[in-house]
Amino acid sequence: MTDIGSDPILLADGLVKDFPGVRALNGATLRMSPGSVHALLGENGAGKSTLIKILTGLYQPDAGNLVVGGQPITLHSANDAAAAGIAVVHQERNLVPEFSVAENITLNRIPVRGVLVDRAEMRARARRCLDLLDLDLDLDAPVNRLSVAQAQLVEIARALSSENRVLLLDEPTSALTLQESDRLFELVRRLRDQGTAILLVSHKLEEVFAVCDTVTVLRDGVSVLEAAPLAEHSRDEVVTLMVGRSHQAASFEPHVVERDGPAALELDKVSTASGHRDISLDVRRGEIVGLYGLVGAGRTELAKALLGLDRVVSGEVRVHGQRARVRDVREALNRYRIGYVPENRKEEGLFLDQPLTMNIAVTVWNRIQRAFGYVPRARERKLVQEYTESLGIRASGPDQHAGLLSGGNQQKVSLAKWLAAKTEILIIDEPTVGIDVRAKSAFHQLIWQLAADGLAILLITSDLPEMVTLAERIVVMRDFQIAGSVPNDHDYERTSTAVIRLIHGSGSSNRKPYER
Ligand SMILES: Nc1ncnc2c1ncn2[C@@H]1O[C@H](COP(=O)(O)OP(=O)(O)OP(=O)(O)O)[C@@H](O)[C@H]1O
Numbered sequence: 261m262t263d264i265g266s267d268p269i270l271l272a273d274g275l276v277k278d279f280p281g282v283r284a285l286n287g288a289t290l291r292m293s294p295g296s297v298h299a300l301l302g303e304n305g306a307g308k309s310t311l312i313k314i315l316t317g318l319y320q321p322d323a324g325n326l327v328v329g330g331q332p333i334t335l336h337s338a339n340d341a342a343a344a345g346i347a348v349v350h351q352e353r354n355l356v357p358e359f360s361v362a363e364n365i366t367l368n369r370i371p372v373r374g375v376l377v378d379r380a381e382m383r384a385r386a387r388r389c390l391d392l393l394d395l396d397l398d399l400d401a402p403v404n405r406l407s408v409a410q411a412q413l414v415e416i417a418r419a420l421s422s423e424n425r426v427l428l429l430d431e432p433t434s435a436l437t438l439q440e441s442d443r444l445f446e447l448v449r450r451l452r453d454q455g456t457a458i459l460l461v462s463h464k465l466e467e468v469f470a471v472c473d474t475v476t477v478l479r480d481g482v483s484v485l486e487a488a489p490l491a492e493h494s495r496d497e498v499v500t501l502m503v504g505r506s507h508q509a510a511s512f513e514p515h516v517v518e519r520d521g522p523a524a525l526e527l528d529k530v531s532t533a534s535g536h537r538d539i540s541l542d543v544r545r546g547e548i549v550g551l552y553g554l555v556g557a558g559r560t561e562l563a564k565a566l567l568g569l570d571r572v573v574s575g576e577v578r579v580h581g582q583r584a585r586v587r588d589v590r591e592a593l594n595r596y597r598i599g600y601v602p603e604n605r606k607e608e609g610l611f612l613d614q615p616l617t618m619n620i621a622v623t624v625w626n627r628i629q630r631a632f633g634y635v636p637r638a639r640e641r642k643l644v645q646e647y648t649e650s651l652g653i654r655a656s657g658p659d660q661h662a663g664l665l666s667g668g669n670q671q672k673v674s675l676a677k678w679l680a681a682k683t684e685i686l687i688i689d690e691p692t693v694g695i696d697v698r699a700k701s702a703f704h705q706l707i708w709q710l711a712a713d714g715l716a717i718l719l720i721t722s723d724l725p726e727m728v729t730l731a732e733r734i735v736v737m738r739d740f741q742i743a744g745s746v747p748n749d750h751d752y753e754r755t756s757t758a759v760i761r762l763i764h765g766s767g768s769s770n771r772k773p774y775e776r
Pocket residue numbers: 279280282283284302303304305306307308309310311351654655664665666667668669694
């Protein structure tokens with residue numbers, strides 16, 4: 261149980277960390293107690309992941325001290341941290357793509373018998389870890405065949421594979437839906453009750469308030485709230501501390517949905533090679549339609565089919581009433597004006613070793629180039645500056661390489677790029693994963709404005725509060741089929757309960773979202 265008074269199991273004091281052009285940490289302090297779940301909050305680029313990397317021996321601090329279990333300690337490597345009983349799920353996926361699920365889970369402690377790998381024992385151990393999370397994955401599948409969410413779950417399983425005093429979770433639920441997150445947090449509570457100290461970094465404040473006991477808030481590399489009992493702080497107070505001033509949640513004027521004529525995007529009994537059956541769905545100009553479902557329900561795969569990345573085997577896709585046969589992403593954009601913001605942005609959506617300017621401007625280049633035959637630098641810079649400001653992208657300058665931005669800032673860049681492109685239909689997959697509260701409302705406002713300007717938007721998000729904020733209608737998928745559709749009156753309780761019912765089949769779950 262919460263034991264705020266007890267001796268800290270981990271104490272980090274006065275941590276400083278410099279990178280070229282940025283001071284990521286500027287005297288940060290963190291105090292974690294056994295048997296408690298501690299939240300580490302802060303805007304994108306505040307220094308959370310840097311702090312975690314110091315606690316796991318990946319970075320050496322330029323100044324400051326670490327004390328673990330009452331002993332001063334220097335962590336030179338990830339092995340040192342593991343030896344000190346510190347386990348971690350990093351923000352970036354950290355799996356060996358060609359290795360199997362079982363190999364990845366047991367990677368740090370591959371069981372051997374004599375000189376040989378004990379494969380039976382390896383599989384048994386991996387299976388036990390997966391069972392903890394209720395995961396039914398093929399142990400022999402290489403992890404590069406898994407979805408983003410499945411890969412995230414495998415990493416969590418790996419962190420749980422040994423007993424540890426300290427468990428650091430850097431945005432563990434970024435790709436998970438409510439149900440998978442719930443399962444994880446059940447486990448987190450169990451570990452807490454057994455005495456583990458757990459750190460949770462998350463931009464989903466609902467889950468933070470549902471599971472955490474204490475909180476530290478980082479702003480610009482400094483702890484502005486230190487190990488405080490979370491129950492004594494309201495959500496607004498915490499947000500104000502994070503952003504450094506009071507924060508107004510976005511408000512939305514209703515906008516007009518074009519009801520006459522054919523829908524902008526229409527699926528008529530579409531079945532696909534990857535297994536969708538009879539999917540019918542339409543999105544009108546000015547409308548935001550949400551697509552919700554469990555991990556593995558087939559949402560991302562459906563988006564991919566619309567872009568020609570998967571084969572439509574029967575049924576019809578229509579764009580503005582005309583049958584559309586999209587062969588690839590380029591054709592989707594140039595011919596049908598369908599834009600797609602992929603879920604796996606880091607790999608699919610960004611040029612990590614290129615400057616910001618290029619990353620944001622890349623989809624507009626085509627247009628600008630066609631009109632002028634060259635890319636006007638000034639215009640490119642102006643565009644980038646506009647987005648950098650409105651979304652609060654923290655970078656040392658427009659020439660910083662995207663790969664060195666914090667996770668959330670990378671997300672902002674890849675999303676901004678698509679919003680800057682001229683499309684008529686936009687499919688957005690998990691738009692605000694890992695994005696801080698302030699930028700999240702800026703994005704919500706932007707997405708809403710695009711719809712008000714007449715775009716048809718298909719929104720895939722696992723973030724139910726976000727879905728309820730933005731979507732006019734929520735279509736629920738289950739096992740590659742449509743389970744039903746819920747009109748959204750933007751009342752979180754009512755809408756989310758209806759959505760969750762549909763996910764589990766009628767009437768089975770009365771559990772409220774984020775219930776303790
Ligand atoms: N290896 C690096 N080289 C240069 N700069 C870096 C490096 N790692 C982090 N930074 C910078 O340090 C700052 C803090 O980054 P960090 O990743 O710790 O933020 P964060 O709080 O985890 O943010 P997010 O919520 O977006 O994950 C950012 O300005 C980031 O660009």
